[in-house]
Amino acid sequence: MPGRELLYIKIANSLEQQINNDTLKVGDKLPSIRMICRQHGVSMSTAQFAYYQLEAKSLIEPRPQSGYYVSNSFRKKLAMPGASKPERRPVVKTVSDIIENSFDTAAEKNFTVFSRGVPAVQLLPVAKLNKSMLQAVRSLPGGGTIYEPLQGNEKLRTQIAKWSFNWKGNLSEKDILTSAGCLSAIAYCLMAITKRGDTIAVESPCFYGILQLAQSLGLKIMELPTSPQTGVDMDYLKKTIQKNKLATCIFVSNFNNPFGSLMPDEHKKEAVRLMEKYNVPLIEDDIFGDLYFGDKRPTCCKSYDEAGMVLWCSSVSKTLAPAYRVGFIAAGKYRHEVMKIKLFHSLSSTSITHEAVGSFLETARYEAHLRKLRKTLYTNYLQYVRVIGESFPDGTRISRPQGGLSLWVELPKKIDTIELYNTAVSKKITFSPGHMFTLQKQFSNCMRVTYGLEWNEKTENSLKLLGRLVKAEL
Amino acid sequence: MPGRELLYIKIANSLEQQINNDTLKVGDKLPSIRMICRQHGVSMSTAQFAYYQLEAKSLIEPRPQSGYYVSNSFRKKLAMPGASKPERRPVVKTVSDIIENSFDTAAEKNFTVFSRGVPAVQLLPVAKLNKSMLQAVRSLPGGGTIYEPLQGNEKLRTQIAKWSFNWKGNLSEKDILTSAGCLSAIAYCLMAITKRGDTIAVESPCFYGILQLAQSLGLKIMELPTSPQTGVDMDYLKKTIQKNKLATCIFVSNFNNPFGSLMPDEHKKEAVRLMEKYNVPLIEDDIFGDLYFGDKRPTCCKSYDEAGMVLWCSSVSKTLAPAYRVGFIAAGKYRHEVMKIKLFHSLSSTSITHEAVGSFLETARYEAHLRKLRKTLYTNYLQYVRVIGESFPDGTRISRPQGGLSLWVELPKKIDTIELYNTAVSKKITFSPGHMFTLQKQFSNCMRVTYGLEWNEKTENSLKLLGRLVKAEL
Numbered sequence: 001m002p003g004r005e006l007l008y009i010k011i012a013n014s015l016e017q018q019i020n021n022d023t024l025k026v027g028d029k030l031p032s033i034r035m036i037c038r039q040h041g042v043s044m045s046t047a048q049f050a051y052y053q054l055e056a057k058s059l060i061e062p063r064p065q066s067g068y069y070v071s072n073s074f075r076k077k078l079a080m081p082g083a084s085k086p087e088r089r090p091v092v093k094t095v096s097d098i099i100e101n102s103f104d105t106a107a108e109k110n111f112t113v114f115s116r117g118v119p120a121v122q123l124l125p126v127a128k129l130n131k132s133m134l135q136a137v138r139s140l141p142g143g144g145t146i147y148e149p150l151q152g153n154e155k156l157r158t159q160i161a162k163w164s165f166n167w168k169g170n171l172s173e174k175d176i177l178t179s180a181g182c183l184s185a186i187a188y189c190l191m192a193i194t195k196r197g198d199t200i201a202v203e204s205p206c207f208y209g210i211l212q213l214a215q216s217l218g219l220k221i222m223e224l225p226t227s228p229q230t231g232v233d234m235d236y237l238k239k240t241i242q243k244n245k246l247a248t249c250i251f252v253s254n255f256n257n258p259f260g261s262l263m264p265d266e267h268k269k270e271a272v273r274l275m276e277k278y279n280v281p282l283i284e285d286d287i288f289g290d291l292y293f294g295d296k297r298p299t300c301c302k303s304y305d306e307a308g309m310v311l312w313c314s315s316v317s318k319t320l321a322p323a324y325r326v327g328f329i330a331a332g333k334y335r336h337e338v339m340k341i342k343l344f345h346s347l348s349s350t351s352i353t354h355e356a357v358g359s360f361l362e363t364a365r366y367e368a369h370l371r372k373l374r375k376t377l378y379t380n381y382l383q384y385v386r387v388i389g390e391s392f393p394d395g396t397r398i399s400r401p402q403g404g405l406s407l408w409v410e411l412p413k414k415i416d417t418i419e420l421y422n423t424a425v426s427k428k429i430t431f432s433p434g435h436m437f438t439l440q441k442q443f444s445n446c447m448r449v450t451y452g453l454e455w456n457e458k459t460e461n462s463l464k465l466l467g468r469l470v471k472a473e474l
Numbered sequence: 475m476p477g478r479e480l481l482y483i484k485i486a487n488s489l490e491q492q493i494n495n496d497t498l499k500v501g502d503k504l505p506s507i508r509m510i511c512r513q514h515g516v517s518m519s520t521a522q523f524a525y526y527q528l529e530a531k532s533l534i535e536p537r538p539q540s541g542y543y544v545s546n547s548f549r550k551k552l553a554m555p556g557a558s559k560p561e562r563r564p565v566v567k568t569v570s571d572i573i574e575n576s577f578d579t580a581a582e583k584n585f586t587v588f589s590r591g592v593p594a595v596q597l598l599p600v601a602k603l604n605k606s607m608l609q610a611v612r613s614l615p616g617g618g619t620i621y622e623p624l625q626g627n628e629k630l631r632t633q634i635a636k637w638s639f640n641w642k643g644n645l646s647e648k649d650i651l652t653s654a655g656c657l658s659a660i661a662y663c664l665m666a667i668t669k670r671g672d673t674i675a676v677e678s679p680c681f682y683g684i685l686q687l688a689q690s691l692g693l694k695i696m697e698l699p700t701s702p703q704t705g706v707d708m709d710y711l712k713k714t715i716q717k718n719k720l721a722t723c724i725f726v727s728n729f730n731n732p733f734g735s736l737m738p739d740e741h742k743k744e745a746v747r748l749m750e751k752y753n754v755p756l757i758e759d760d761i762f763g764d765l766y767f768g769d770k771r772p773t774c775c776k777s778y779d780e781a782g783m784v785l786w787c788s789s790v791s792k793t794l795a796p797a798y799r800v801g802f803i804a805a806g807k808y809r810h811e812v813m814k815i816k817l818f819h820s821l822s823s824t825s826i827t828h829e830a831v832g833s834f835l836e837t838a839r840y841e842a843h844l845r846k847l848r849k850t851l852y853t854n855y856l857q858y859v860r861v862i863g864e865s866f867p868d869g870t871r872i873s874r875p876q877g878g879l880s881l882w883v884e885l886p887k888k889i890d891t892i893e894l895y896n897t898a899v900s901k902k903i904t905f906s907p908g909h910m911f912t913l914q915k916q917f918s919n920c921m922r923v924t925y926g927l928e929w930n931e932k933t934e935n936s937l938k939l940l941g942r943l944v945k946a947e948l
């Protein structure tokens with residue numbers, strides 16, 4: 001019966017493949033003979049033959065009254081050729097390689113990840129958030145399994161609206177729409193108000209996530225001159241908006257990533273006035289707004305927005321829980337368009353993490369946590385400045401962030417920070433080369449280092465080592 | 475001092491606004507005087523004046539040693555004009571109104587929601603999922619606050635790979651990328667492989683979420699003739715693919731929503747062969763695949779895909795937990811492009827719900843739950859057929875789904891189901907008018923009713939009432 005023979009070999013082969021690629025791991029139980037029969041529409045004996053085949057190869061073993069399991073013995077019996085040992089990590093050549101690898105690098109142990117744009121887990125209120133999660137599971141209908149209204153979790157929206165009082169936003173929960181993090185919020189806004197081929201304006205340097213997103217949506221990107229202290233150059237902005245048809249501007253008005261710059265209130269007002277006059281919506285990324293080093297929470301462009309021109313986006317990814325994916329948008333008069341994009345692309349948010357953050361914000365915990373976090377970040381920043389001053393070569397320049405998480409370091413012109421990146425990675429250190437923050441030929445001698453790590457001996461030594469690597473390149 | 479006077483009035487006004495729009499609710503604590511000083515850069519006396527102002531209006535009240543609270547008394551003292559009472563719900567005229575309202579309707583109590591495309595919460599294994607959530611909080615580093623690798627949660631990917639053996643998919647965890655639900659998976663795929671102006675082909679009728687998404691991405695949509703039994707018309711597909719430049723096809727190969735049709739294995743093989751020959755990627759939406767009424771799990775187009783042309787998308791939204799937003803993609807040779815879109819648009823998934831589903835699938839619970847759910851859905855389906863047979867007018871035709879959640883009902887030609895929808899909503903019943911499932915002039919006398927509800931007296935009565943409403947329209 002050649003047909004039957006083929007069938008059992010086919011089943012055996014596909015299981016063997018799953019064992020070889022570790023989808024089925026040593027000790028895993030295999031599907032029952034009956035299950036095999038049902039799923040593949042074969043007889044008991046065909047299924048049994050398939051398993052005999054695998055057993056004969058020592059790949060699986062039967063256990064009495066329990067079924068078949070992936071065996072360990074095949075690994076011992078069949079001597080395998082030694083594994084090859086090429087460089088573990090691809091040598092990266094381009095900015096997009098670095099960005100794509102950055103997640104996986106960040107997950108690796110023993111790395112000092114100066115490239116991570118979020119606070120280290122030790123700085124997050126994990127135990128209290130865990131409690132809020134349990135509370136959310138208990139209080140949500142169906143334990144958070146069922147869809148909530150399209151606009152998003154009500155508790156969260158109410159809390160964000162209340163919080164907006166701190167930056168003179170005066171939002172109501174009706175103004176707010178939730179999203180899966182701030183980047184997803186910006187993505188919704190861009191998809192709602194731009195179309196392929198449109199031109200948008202951003203700060204320069206600009207967070208690479210925004211550049212990549214805008215590029216992938218087919219937008220043309222104008223990079224505006226930006227001061228490391230006061231943000232986008234207002235005169236230049238004015239000229240640009242007069243001369244060009246802009247679909248939108250995206251500004252990180254408070255503690256721009258990577259500069260750490262802060263737009264003064266007067267600039268924010270002026271920006272809103274310009275947008276209104278020329279009918280250009282402004283996407284404001286306020287993700288760092290609560291991480292101020294000064295004595296008060298800065299306002300936002302949204303604080304001065306009477307005509308509804310500002311699409312204010314933020315999240316708790318820099319302050320509470322990056323992987324909860326909790327973001328929010330107050331989209332002004334574009335609210336309905338943005339809501340439609342949310343409907344088309346994702347239907348609903350993850351209720352449970354959104355409810356948990358809502359509960360967390362209801363208490364005074366958030367303010368207490370922020371006070372601590374801001375203090376830690378500011379202390380870290382001072383330590384970085386000290387060590388960079390001591391260890392980096394003469395001619396190094398650094399930004400003076402007034403909040404946020406990142407420090408911009410300009411090295412002597414000769415240094416190419418993409419080359420330096422490869423050297424640093426081989427020493428288990430990462431940072432973000434300056435070229436990631438532009439689409440033009442600039443910043444090749446710059447880097448962003450974030451100070452969201454715990455400050456300890458290892459961090460300090462890594463930063464010193466980075467300084468030595470820079471010196472060695474010279 | 476007119477400047478100071480203005481300032482305290484401004485602060486008072488913005489708080490009053492928050493009280494009036496219920497952002498600050500009766501009993502809520504107001505920010506402390508000190509906080510007001512800090513945030514608004516005003517003196518203690520200015521802040522205190524602002525609060526006096528509000529107190530004078532009976533909007534807030536001080537409590538000793540505790541601060542100011544939103545008062546209840548102003549609601550009593552100031553008699554308010556009676557509220558107007560227009561129709562609670564907007565009378566909907568267009569398909570997109572219905573879609574946008576559907577979430578909010580679904581959340582309302584006492585409605586019988588035949589329009590809901592997910593199983594009722596009573597059919598979900600909520601208690602066991604809650605356990606998996608607690609386990610996820612405990613086992614994830616940082617309680618699930620920190621980013622996981624871009625590709626997605628490893629436990630989940632491993633389980634989906636193992637599960638793929640059931641439909642002869644033989645995926646490895648490396649083939650799989652996670653997403654925030656199936657619609658988001660399809661969105662990533664479309665953004666990765668199409669561009670504005672491209673033409674794509676879909677089944678007709680087609681799930682409205684896919685139509686809306688594709689439209690919003692600027693794609694032209696070709697609707698293909700589709701059998702309620704065997705899915706897309708293969709001869710027609712062949713001619714279409716020969717004559718047109720298609721960027722992709724999207725097929726719900728197993729239990730198409732809304733038809734419930736099932737592509738036979740031969741059609742699946744043929745479809746894959748065609749896509750390969752004409753180099754057209756196929757997006758396969760397999761979200762209903764595990765909800766079969768027959769004796770075995772149907773295969774997918776992906777099961778026959780040797781060249782990597784199929785982008786297989788699915789989720790647990792129809793089987794476990796819609797609002798967990800857990801979806802996954804095996805994108806074949808388009809894997810890298812799709813991963814980039816995930817990076818650009820969302821960075822990372824919500825680790826905690828993805829880990830919870832991974833844990834749930836590790837046990838035998840999923841298979842046990844599915845067996846029960848399939849039985850319930852099949853029984854429901856039979857009940858629907860009986861009641862529709864008894865209560866709907868002669869000439870009514872219904873589909874014979876072989877799995878999934880939805881029943882397609884074709885009413886006598888005279889009936890306009892959008893008009894019927896408005897009548898039904900006034901009786902607290904919703905369904906999905908047929909016109910939602912096409913961009914053309916068709917299906918105006920059709921409706922989708924889903925049988926994911928608990929079958930009980932209320933459901934039965936609502937379905938009977940729906941029949942009477944149809945008869946009344948004739």
